[in-house]
Amino acid sequence: MDNRTEQLADGVWRIEVGFAINAYLLANDGQGDAEGLTLVDTGTTTSGPRLVRSIRMLDLAPRAVGDILLSHWHPDHSGSAARFVRSEAAPLVHAGQADLPAVRGDDPRPQRRAAAGDVSRLGRLLAGRLRPGPAVSGATGLVDGATLPVAGGLRVVAAPGHTGGSLAFHLPQRGVLLAGDAALNVLWLSRGPGPIRSARRQEAATLRRLAALDFHILGLGHGPVVAKRAQQRLAALADRAQRRGLG
Numbered sequence: 210m211d212n213r214t215e216q217l218a219d220g221v222w223r224i225e226v227g228f229a230i231n232a233y234l235l236a237n238d239g240q241g242d243a244e245g246l247t248l249v250d251t252g253t254t255t256s257g258p259r260l261v262r263s264i265r266m267l268d269l270a271p272r273a274v275g276d277i278l279l280s281h282w283h284p285d286h287s288g289s290a291a292r293f294v295r296s297e298a299a300p301l302v303h304a305g306q307a308d309l310p311a312v313r314g315d316d317p318r319p320q321r322r323a324a325a326g327d328v329s330r331l332g333r334l335l336a337g338r339l340r341p342g343p344a345v346s347g348a349t350g351l352v353d354g355a356t357l358p359v360a361g362g363l364r365v366v367a368a369p370g371h372t373g374g375s376l377a378f379h380l381p382q383r384g385v386l387l388a389g390d391a392a393l394n395v396l397w398l399s400r401g402p403g404p405i406r407s408a409r410r411q412e413a414a415t416l417r418r419l420a421a422l423d424f425h426i427l428g429l430g431h432g433p434v435v436a437k438r439a440q441q442r443l444a445a446l447a448d449r450a451q452r453r454g455l456g
């Protein structure tokens with residue numbers, strides 16, 4: 210295991226693929242003996258080689274990656290998905306329904322539409338600039354409540370706010386919640402970076418819903434894993450977000 214890889218539970222690893230950017234590797238059978246692997250997020254367009262190296266250092270085969278689950282379309286998460294699809298592994302890529310047009314390349318400026326009703330000038334400016342990673346035309350949608358035979362059972366949880374189609378992935382058998390950018394843990398545990406004001410209320414409701422799940426390890430898109438009092442801390446963040454969002 211290299212120093213960018215950290216095991217969170219049986220068959221669950223965090224791989225730091227860039228500065229404070231995470232991807233997660235899941236062994237489908239939970240043991241890590243390459244029955245099949247699933248990636249959650251892929252980092253930026255330049256993260257592919259590092260991701261492949263880290264998988265090899267776990268004595269696992271990158272070609273065993275059969276599925277990629279994207280927490281959302283942003284280029285620091287979807288960036289290397291297309292590269293994996295073109296590799297020998299040729300995995301299937303999945304994302305939330307509302308993020309699919311961006312992932313498939315049908316909507317090159319998805320956030321511009323989302324920001325249309327936003328009152329913040331900065332929000333509109335940022336939204337116009339953010340573009341998805343290289344398109345994955347064959348990506349398919351995942352719906353809330355879907356379960357996948359990964360690491361003892363993976364449950365898809367809709368987590369709209371940061372983007373309309375943001376997803377979280379719950380591994381109840383492992384006590385792990387992978388929540389994408391629903392929250393950040395770069396300097397401390399905080400709300401995700403969302404320039405779209407109209408999504409703030411949705412974001413707060415998502416935090417509330419995620420905090421009600423049963424987990425003790427919280428893995429996010431950015432920053433270290435939260436392994437102490439993770440559920441309580443996410444619940445406290447949801448409280449603060451709700452007070453600000455509705456107050």
Ligand SMILES: [Zn+2]
Nearest residue numbers: 283285390430
């Ligand atoms: Zn991100």
